[in-house]
Amino acid sequence: MLETSARLLRLLSLLQTQRDWTGGELADRLGVSGRTVRTDVERLRTLGYPVLATRGAVGGYRLGAGAALPPLLLDDEEAVAVTVGLRTASGGAIAGIEEASLRALAKLEQVLPSRLRRRVNTLQTYTVPVPRDDAGPGVDPAILTVLAAACRDRERLRFDYQAHSGADTVREVEPYRLVNWGRRWYLLAWDIERADWRTFRVDRLRPRTPTGPRFTPRELPDDDVAAYVSRRASAAAWRYRARVTVQAPAEVVAERINPAVGTVERVDENSCVLHTGADTVETLGVYLGLLGADFHVAGPPELLAHLRALAGRYARSTT
Numbered sequence: 001m002l003e004t005s006a007r008l009l010r011l012l013s014l015l016q017t018q019r020d021w022t023g024g025e026l027a028d029r030l031g032v033s034g035r036t037v038r039t040d041v042e043r044l045r046t047l048g049y050p051v052l053a054t055r056g057a058v059g060g061y062r063l064g065a066g067a068a069l070p071p072l073l074l075d076d077e078e079a080v081a082v083t084v085g086l087r088t089a090s091g092g093a094i095a096g097i098e099e100a101s102l103r104a105l106a107k108l109e110q111v112l113p114s115r116l117r118r119r120v121n122t123l124q125t126y127t128v129p130v131p132r133d134d135a136g137p138g139v140d141p142a143i144l145t146v147l148a149a150a151c152r153d154r155e156r157l158r159f160d161y162q163a164h165s166g167a168d169t170v171r172e173v174e175p176y177r178l179v180n181w182g183r184r185w186y187l188l189a190w191d192i193e194r195a196d197w198r199t200f201r202v203d204r205l206r207p208r209t210p211t212g213p214r215f216t217p218r219e220l221p222d223d224d225v226a227a228y229v230s231r232r233a234s235a236a237a238w239r240y241r242a243r244v245t246v247q248a249p250a251e252v253v254a255e256r257i258n259p260a261v262g263t264v265e266r267v268d269e270n271s272c273v274l275h276t277g278a279d280t281v282e283t284l285g286v287y288l289g290l291l292g293a294d295f296h297v298a299g300p301p302e303l304l305a306h307l308r309a310l311a312g313r314y315a316r317s318t319t
Contacts, residue, residue: 011040015063022060083108083120139185139202146207147187150175156212159205174215179229186229197221199232238277240300246272248293261287281306
């Protein structure tokens with residue numbers, strides 16, 4: 001009986017991997033006959049697990065969605081990943097899930113074997129999170145769900161949006177990706193009216209339902225969606241902007257500059273232009289100091305004054 005129970009747990013674990021399994025594949029994994037697999041599948045159904053079966057040459061089994069959430073089986077690595085994820089979510093930027101995350105975390109940590117609890121605690125002890133800005137915007141998880149579903153189903157989306165200037169608009173887009181950057185969530189979408197790619201702050205939009213018709217997906221504006229969104233999000237919030245000519249190859253500068261800092265435009269083999277910006281000229285001064293090459297910047301005036309002050313300070317430090 002113990003052997004049968006262990007095999008049923010192993011079978012359930014395989015079926016929970018969100019893929020179709022043929023009877024032969026399951027038999028090979030479990031080391032039993034196809035008849036035993038069919039018997040075990042019926043046992044799981046009797047216990048309330050909705051195991052779906054398809055007939056034919058490529059038929060197989062998979063676990064369907066039921067009326068109630070069945071017990072989940074996690075291996076060691078999965079259990080550690082989920083525990084760490086819940087601890088992170090309990091202090092994250094998605095409003096309203098902190099309490100639920102803590103409840104789920106308490107249940108999971110209660111049943112973790114001591115060896116896994118030590119691994120999780122060690123990771124937590126020696127990992128230093130960046131302190132979050134409590135004044136940062138929270139995002140309604142229900143809105144994230146609507147946006148993610150529209151991205152998945154390739155359905156047009158209309159929503160009310162408050163721009164950075166405070167103006168209220170109604171936008172219609174083809175949604176593609178959700179990107180989490182720091183304490184903020186962004187939606188990358190093709191704006192129908194403007195016929196261009198746009199990045200929207202999720203905390204500033206309110207979807208209108210139902211969603212619109214399906215669309216044919218376009219090629220994304222960048223293979224690295226996260227870097228693309230971070231560049232756009234940074235530029236939208238910059239108070240000071242600068243165009244910097246750098247006496248170094250574009251490839252060298254690009255390796256030293258984070259995509260969130262700015263974009264690099266090649267001029268020739270030995271020079272490039274850095275388009276950058278920041279909320280303060282002091283921050284811009286730090287960026288330029290990281291270039292490790294000669295550069296020329298024409299403005300803004302506040303940045304020029306700050307660089308002159310820095311030059312004087314550095315010169316005095318060596319006398």
